[in-house]
Amino acid sequence: xxxxxxxxxxxxxxxxxxxxxxxxxxxxxxxxxxxxxxxxxxxxxxxxxxxxxxxxxxxxxxxxxx
Numbered sequence: 001x002x003x004x005x006x007x008x009x010x011x012x013x014x015x016x017x018x019x020x021x022x023x024x025x026x027x028x029x030x031x032x033x034x035x036x037x038x039x040x041x042x043x044x045x046x047x048x049x050x051x052x053x054x055x056x057x058x059x060x061x062x063x064x065x066x
Contacts, residue, residue, distance in 0.1 A: 018062040025052045 009015040028049045035042040055063065 015062075017064060017066050019065055021052055021056045021060055021063050024063060025049060025056065028052065 028045055032042045032045045032049060035045060052063065
């Protein structure tokens with residue numbers, strides 16, 4: 001009948017191709033704060049944070065890095 005395929009990673013937490021959205025959002029937020037503190041333009045970082053936040057609010061937990 002059917003053969004089950006053994007997954008490359010046992011769970012999503014150990015898959016190196018996926019990044020936790022909350023961890024990535026916190027990292028980007030920290031970069032935004034640092035950029036603002038140093039007087040640099042943080043527009044691109046703020047856009048990235050909004051995209052991550054939208055994905056999180058839509059129910060995503062992980063973001064693919066491929």
